[in-house]
Amino acid sequence: MNVNTSRRGFLKGAAATGAVLVVGLRPDGALAASGNPTMLTPFVQIGSDGSVTAIIKHFEMGQGPATGLSTLIAEEMGLSMDQIGYDFAPSNPQIYNNTLFGPMQGTGGSTAMANSYLQYRQAGAAARDMLLQAAAQAWGADVSDLSFADGMISGAGKSAPLGDFVEAAAALEAPAEPRLKDPSEFRLIGNPDVRRLDSAAKGNGTAMFAMDIQRPNQMIAMIARPEQQRATAVSVDASGAEGIKGFISAGVLPNKAGVAVFAESTWAAMQARNAISVEWDTSNAETRSSDQIEAEIRAALEAEPTYNVNDADVMAVRAAIDGADTVVEETFYFPLLAHAPMEPLNCTIEQTEDGGILMHDGCQIPTLPHGALAEIFGVPFEKVQIRTVLAGGSFGRRATPQADYQVEAAMAFTLTDRSRPVHLVWSREDDLRSGYYRPAFGHKVRVGLDGSGNIVGWEHRVAGQSIMKGTPFEAFAVQNGIDHSSVEGTVDSPYQIPMASFGLTDTEKATSTLWWRAVGHTHTAYVMEVMMDMAAVAVGIDPVDFRLSYLNGDGPDQQRKAAVLQLAAEKANWGNAPAGRSQGIAVHKSFNSYVAEVVEISGTAEDGIKIEKVTCAVDCGVAVNPDVIKAQMEGAIGYGIGHNMRDKITLTEGVVDQFNFPDYEPLRISDIQEIEVHIVPSAEPPTGVGEPGTPPAAPALANAIAAASNLRIATLPMNDNGASFV
Amino acid sequence: MSISLKVNGKTQEVDADPGTPLLWVIRDDLKMTGTKFGCGVASCGACTVHLNGEPVRACQTYIDDVEGAEITTIEAMSEDKIGAALQQAWVELDVVQCGYCQSGQIMSAAGLLRENPTPSATEIDDYMYGNACRCATYQRIRAGIQRAAEILEA
Numbered sequence: 001m002n003v004n005t006s007r008r009g010f011l012k013g014a015a016a017t018g019a020v021l022v023v024g025l026r027p028d029g030a031l032a033a034s035g036n037p038t039m040l041t042p043f044v045q046i047g048s049d050g051s052v053t054a055i056i057k058h059f060e061m062g063q064g065p066a067t068g069l070s071t072l073i074a075e076e077m078g079l080s081m082d083q084i085g086y087d088f089a090p091s092n093p094q095i096y097n098n099t100l101f102g103p104m105q106g107t108g109g110s111t112a113m114a115n116s117y118l119q120y121r122q123a124g125a126a127a128r129d130m131l132l133q134a135a136a137q138a139w140g141a142d143v144s145d146l147s148f149a150d151g152m153i154s155g156a157g158k159s160a161p162l163g164d165f166v167e168a169a170a171a172l173e174a175p176a177e178p179r180l181k182d183p184s185e186f187r188l189i190g191n192p193d194v195r196r197l198d199s200a201a202k203g204n205g206t207a208m209f210a211m212d213i214q215r216p217n218q219m220i221a222m223i224a225r226p227e228q229q230r231a232t233a234v235s236v237d238a239s240g241a242e243g244i245k246g247f248i249s250a251g252v253l254p255n256k257a258g259v260a261v262f263a264e265s266t267w268a269a270m271q272a273r274n275a276i277s278v279e280w281d282t283s284n285a286e287t288r289s290s291d292q293i294e295a296e297i298r299a300a301l302e303a304e305p306t307y308n309v310n311d312a313d314v315m316a317v318r319a320a321i322d323g324a325d326t327v328v329e330e331t332f333y334f335p336l337l338a339h340a341p342m343e344p345l346n347c348t349i350e351q352t353e354d355g356g357i358l359m360h361d362g363c364q365i366p367t368l369p370h371g372a373l374a375e376i377f378g379v380p381f382e383k384v385q386i387r388t389v390l391a392g393g394s395f396g397r398r399a400t401p402q403a404d405y406q407v408e409a410a411m412a413f414t415l416t417d418r419s420r421p422v423h424l425v426w427s428r429e430d431d432l433r434s435g436y437y438r439p440a441f442g443h444k445v446r447v448g449l450d451g452s453g454n455i456v457g458w459e460h461r462v463a464g465q466s467i468m469k470g471t472p473f474e475a476f477a478v479q480n481g482i483d484h485s486s487v488e489g490t491v492d493s494p495y496q497i498p499m500a501s502f503g504l505t506d507t508e509k510a511t512s513t514l515w516w517r518a519v520g521h522t523h524t525a526y527v528m529e530v531m532m533d534m535a536a537v538a539v540g541i542d543p544v545d546f547r548l549s550y551l552n553g554d555g556p557d558q559q560r561k562a563a564v565l566q567l568a569a570e571k572a573n574w575g576n577a578p579a580g581r582s583q584g585i586a587v588h589k590s591f592n593s594y595v596a597e598v599v600e601i602s603g604t605a606e607d608g609i610k611i612e613k614v615t616c617a618v619d620c621g622v623a624v625n626p627d628v629i630k631a632q633m634e635g636a637i638g639y640g641i642g643h644n645m646r647d648k649i650t651l652t653e654g655v656v657d658q659f660n661f662p663d664y665e666p667l668r669i670s671d672i673q674e675i676e677v678h679i680v681p682s683a684e685p686p687t688g689v690g691e692p693g694t695p696p697a698a699p700a701l702a703n704a705i706a707a708a709s710n711l712r713i714a715t716l717p718m719n720d721n722g723a724s725f726v
Numbered sequence: 727m728s729i730s731l732k733v734n735g736k737t738q739e740v741d742a743d744p745g746t747p748l749l750w751v752i753r754d755d756l757k758m759t760g761t762k763f764g765c766g767v768a769s770c771g772a773c774t775v776h777l778n779g780e781p782v783r784a785c786q787t788y789i790d791d792v793e794g795a796e797i798t799t800i801e802a803m804s805e806d807k808i809g810a811a812l813q814q815a816w817v818e819l820d821v822v823q824c825g826y827c828q829s830g831q832i833m834s835a836a837g838l839l840r841e842n843p844t845p846s847a848t849e850i851d852d853y854m855y856g857n858a859c860r861c862a863t864y865q866r867i868r869a870g871i872q873r874a875a876e877i878l879e880a
Binding site: 061062063064195196198199200201202203204205206207208209211212214245265266267270340341342343344390392394395427428627628631632634635636637638639642660661662666667668669670671672673674675 | 742743746747750753754755757758759760761762763764765766767769770772799800801803804812813816817820821822823824825826827828829832847850851852854855857858859860861862863864865866867868
């Protein structure tokens with residue numbers, strides 16, 4: 001993916017339509033048709049009281065775009081961070097398109113800053129220039145004599161707050177190419193002291209998440225779902241729930257996917273759902289077990305792959321390996337994983353006075369449910385509104401190609417007379433047991449090395465369940481039958497490995513699959529980095545030096561990857577671990593960012609491992625909010641390590657074995673003692689930070705365990721395969 | 727059935743079954759949404775509130791057991807010296823990411839600082855073990871508690 005930096009002319013067009021579609025978003029989420037003149041561009045709203053609001057087109061799941069995109073506006077407008085607020089954009093894919101994966105409004109693939117960096121700076125700069133021009137006209141002064149700082153316009157012997165010029169500025173045409181600040185003028189971009197805009201509200205209980213939406217007279221709906229995927233509801237007997245205080249009704253969803261249980265309160269809905277009895281049709285239900293999924297994947301790894309991903313001369317690669325002095329070989333298996341965001345899935349749906357549909361949702365890709373709702377209710381696209389509120393995490397789960405939970409809410413809503421809003425609530429059990437998992441994957445790799453320790457051949461097979469096939473994303477992500485998300489991070493690795501072949505076989509899905517923080521990189525980085533480590537150890541070369549010898553090309557891809565590797569090694573004092581400690585390292589490029597991590601552990605696999613320290617180096621281009629980037633690395637490391645230490649989703653005859661956190665144990669505070677993050681200074685365009693910290697974490701830990709215990713963990717999670725943790 | 731609950735110093739009558747978890751009465755009846763639902767089985771800590779000053783999991787605390795007790799939620803913590811120090815530290819260090827678990831984190835942390843004003847990292851880990859954060863903000867939670875301890879000592 002390339003960042004399209006040519007956005008010429010977008011402001012003009014956007015402003016023309018934006019004034020109608022965006023102006024007047026009331027606090028209750030309804031669009032007010034008004035001639036409010038305060039919208040200069042759809043990305044920033046300025047009130048005549050001088051209040052400046054950044055309109056955030058990406059949803060906030062904790063990864064920081066509310067702060068980040070506001071920073072861009074404030075930077076160009078010369079405001080301090082306490083002079084800007086934010087609001088989430090309404091669903092409008094024309095205006096709020098994600099330029100990297102559109103035409104679609106949405107968040108994912110760590111693209112929020114990459115696709116907004118110029119857009120929001122241009123919006124802020126345009127607003128600044130229009131206000132200056134309006135002031136110049138009002139004062140009969142020359143624009144070049146005026147300056148703009150901290151919300152005040154000054155010059156020509158006068159000074160006035162920006163709010164004084166909003167109305168006049170709104171009548172001006174937005175400049176096509178406003179002057180952007182030179183990076184040497186930045187005060188906020190790159191400033192480590194800039195704080196998050198949402199910290200205070202999230203620390204005092206006032207932050208409004210989707211779960212906190214309580215519309216007047218709303219009902220709670222919970223869904224009784226089948227234990228096995230593709231089973232369907234035939235009928236429901238709700239007599240058992242009739243004595244439950246607050247129970248309203250229960251009905252089979254129109255698409256037969258489950259039974260909606262309506263109640264006056266969440267607790268009543270939970271109790272009633274337990275009390276009803278549902279007749280299920282299991283004739284088409286999934287009955288496979290995860291053992292069968294694993295067996296199928298392992299068998300696929302032993303056969304010739306369906307796809308030759310890099311058009312390699314596989315026979316030549318194989319011959320090179322067969323003739324090598326040393327051959328290193330390993331077969332890997334990665335289980336299904338659930339996302340388990342802290343806030344269980346939920347959303348609220350209601351009918352507006354004009355017969356339209358309004359949904360309140362921590363919405364990751366608004367365009368998908370937007371289209372689905374229009375279709376289900378037979379209303380024009382314009383009569384559907386999606387009000388995005390804070391999301392309590394996602395890690396990918398709040399975006400499904402099928403808009404699964406939003407469609408479920410809509411299906412439930414169709415069972416009602418639509419006079420009352422319906423708030424659909426999932427329990428943690430619903431979350432863990434209802435599919436959309438990181439798919440199970442297997443890899444088999446053979447690496448041949450010559451007498452000097454050089455790689456002479458690398459044969460790599462991947463098998464698993466495609467995420468993108470059969471979804472609207474297929475056209476974008478699947479080429480020549482190859483789902484790129486199955487192999488990303490292998491065939492496109494910056495490592496310059498000679499004689500490499502990459503093969504892929506799709507295996508049948510026994511459950512629904514979904515992107516999970518860092519998508520394919522969650523397994524490919526593990527395989528690449530454990531294999532590099534095994535190869536280095538086999539030929540007696542330091543793992544950092546070994547990797548660097550495949551990154552010594554002139555290309556920026558190699559140089560940037562090498563630089564983070566060296567920085568992490570240096571900061572971790574690589575090779576000089578204190579007595580009783582062992583280190584492991586991994587480096588990986590994903591979402592156009594480069595991250596290296598050193599994990600330092602004490603103990604052994606047998607007696608119990610403690611993760612003492614993780615040292616991280618990241619190159620994500622211009623570091624807009626350095627402290628947010630550090631936080632994302634810290635969190636992504638925890639996400640990568642926690643699941644690979646001890647989590648898996650398994651099926652027995654199609655039924656998920658796990659129920660809740662006690663058997664899908666989250667990372668806990670005591671699991672990692674310290675994380676240190678270093679950011680490589682860069683003038684390159686900003687790239688992803690939400691996901692790239694995850695891929696190297698688990699392989700770095702695995703390599704540290706191997707260094708401590710001579711245990712190579714190739715089947716995850718680690719605690720099922722020889723490692724214990726304290 | 728009507729039950730009288732004293733939440734954040736204010737006594738309120740609630741019409742709910744005695745076996746209703748306190749969490750749902752706070753959220754759905756009293757309309758105070760700062761206390762969060764995360765798991766319903768007391769294994770994530772998102773619903774932590776104080777019962778007579780002690781942190782408890784509201785999802786596994788039933789209202790007929792807490793009649794007459796002093797119940798405190800995140801909404802009242804800025805009035806509490808320890809709560810205010812924690813909130814200040816949370817902002818200074820930008821502890822939050824998604825933020826959904828943080829009410830519970832602060833409620834538990836306040837319980838810790840009340841019984842141990844200067845906890846070590848290990849003591850923090852032991853006490854806070856049951857409060858899950860899926861964003862893994864743990865290192866900042868640890869630092870935030872230590873910063874709040876400093877603020878309170880000053």
